[in-house]
Amino acid sequence: xxxxxEHGFRLDGRRPAQIRNVNTRxxxxxxxxxxxxxxxxxxxxxxxxxxxxxxxxxxRLEDRCAIVCQYSTTTFSGLERKNRPRGDRKSxxxxxxxxxxxxxxxxxxxxxxxxxDIFCEVIQGDGSNLAACVNATSLALADAGIPMKGxxxxxxxxxxxxxxxxxxxxxxETDLLPRVTLATICGRDEVVLVELHNRLHIDHLSxxxxxxxxxxxxxxxxxAVVAQxxxxxxxxxxxx
Amino acid sequence: xIITGTLVAPGDKVLDSxxxxxxxxxxxxxxRRIFASVAGYVKVYGHKDKSDNLVQVIEVRRSEDQLENExxxxxxxxxxxxxxxxxxRYRHFFILYLRDHSRFAKCDIISIGDRVYKxxxxxxxxxxxxxxxxxELSEPFKNFVRPNDxxxxxxxxxxxxxxxxxxxxxxxxxxxxxxxGKFGETMKKVDWNTVVSTRTGKTEPRKMARVPQKCMxxxxxxxxxx
Numbered sequence: 001x002x003x004x005x006e007h008g009f010r011l012d013g014r015r016p017a018q019i020r021n022v023n024t025r026x027x028x029x030x031x032x033x034x035x036x037x038x039x040x041x042x043x044x045x046x047x048x049x050x051x052x053x054x055x056x057x058x059x060r061l062e063d064r065c066a067i068v069c070q071y072s073t074t075t076f077s078g079l080e081r082k083n084r085p086r087g088d089r090k091s092x093x094x095x096x097x098x099x100x101x102x103x104x105x106x107x108x109x110x111x112x113x114x115x116x117d118i119f120c121e122v123i124q125g126d127g128s129n130l131a132a133c134v135n136a137t138s139l140a141l142a143d144a145g146i147p148m149k150g151x152x153x154x155x156x157x158x159x160x161x162x163x164x165x166x167x168x169x170x171x172x173e174t175d176l177l178p179r180v181t182l183a184t185i186c187g188r189d190e191v192v193l194v195e196l197h198n199r200l201h202i203d204h205l206s207x208x209x210x211x212x213x214x215x216x217x218x219x220x221x222x223x224a225v226v227a228q229x230x231x232x233x234x235x236x237x238x239x240x
Numbered sequence: 241x242i243i244t245g246t247l248v249a250p251g252d253k254v255l256d257s258x259x260x261x262x263x264x265x266x267x268x269x270x271x272r273r274i275f276a277s278v279a280g281y282v283k284v285y286g287h288k289d290k291s292d293n294l295v296q297v298i299e300v301r302r303s304e305d306q307l308e309n310e311x312x313x314x315x316x317x318x319x320x321x322x323x324x325x326x327x328x329r330y331r332h333f334f335i336l337y338l339r340d341h342s343r344f345a346k347c348d349i350i351s352i353g354d355r356v357y358k359x360x361x362x363x364x365x366x367x368x369x370x371x372x373x374x375x376e377l378s379e380p381f382k383n384f385v386r387p388n389d390x391x392x393x394x395x396x397x398x399x400x401x402x403x404x405x406x407x408x409x410x411x412x413x414x415x416x417x418x419x420x421g422k423f424g425e426t427m428k429k430v431d432w433n434t435v436v437s438t439r440t441g442k443t444e445p446r447k448m449a450r451v452p453q454k455c456m457x458x459x460x461x462x463x464x465x466x
Contacts, residue, residue, distance in 0.1 A: 031358065033311075033358065050358070050359075051359075052312060053358075054360075054361055107268060111312065113403060142249070142250055142278070144311075147250075147266065147278050148250050148277055148278075149250070149251060150251020151250050186250075186251035186252075188251075223249075224249040224252075227279045228249050235303070
């Protein structure tokens, strides 16, 4: 089965450069300083941000704050039922990637000797899980009011016969399709995360990266509006 | 040119260069341009600095209330804290407890204003910050605060201590607000320097806080305007 049909549509009826619907809710978790729920089509992610607080002494850094990330998936999120929601090799790798990305997004120098915890839970995984987690975390950080360089937005892109396709679903991801996850700050040229799966022809690299960058900019537009509108909606409650 | 009251998202450019403004909270500088670091409203206000010059400060605020904008206890904020221990800062000094030689009281900051923190922040209350003019006290903490007291204190800056928040109760409005005796019974205030146990009638010295009676709550403000 081909990924792009002869009429130029993908399996779920999208155009190659079309992203899925983005749905968001902010401030759901009362216990966390900031939290968000984000949907990219059928990919659903819940994210909570705790801190900055005085963390463990072993994690403490003298000049900036430590960022601790945990990526987990529910047992029913994927195609097969999983018994281990977190701690396996794949999700530990995801956690590290998120940690590294957000260390360069958050202005860590403003909170020396403290710690920020980020928890991402994939409720339903339908492709582009890492990208969805980056987007959800950005929103949760904006909700918490943690100073950062900008809202980070991410997108996963693949390439089929030289044509880039963006925001992959799990049906598209399971193929031998090369795919790149890219995260940028504010949709500009500042890249905070790149991740490549499967092998990609070097000639296709620039094409994929361009498509991914353009998609990041599109996603950023959505996220920036959400962050602003949430603040506006909360303003009467906060008393101004 | 950006105007006051504009809603910005993190990473939005606020100014092309800082110009005559002073940078406040919620902003950062990159490539000499000024960007917002939090989502909020741009605000410009006049501020008098130390040499009495009026400077225009530009900042991004999430809400008018300063407490909402600060994630950590900030300089000059009045906080509620619990005294956890009175002891030496460095444990490895072996001291015979003949007298109270303590230089610090360890405290945990519980809340700032009327906002309760989700996690406590540890802080230090140095001997010097117990009262405004300090002649050398022989047994300082005994007469002011004791472990398990709840105190109102002000966060202040100390050149010597950089790794923790430093508290001060060297003001009439600051000091102990709640304390319990040996058996967990409440201690009643006799005067500003003494408390008496409701169970044993024993008096103990404490530095009590003169909590201002007029308390402005957001609901009060609304009533007065309408």
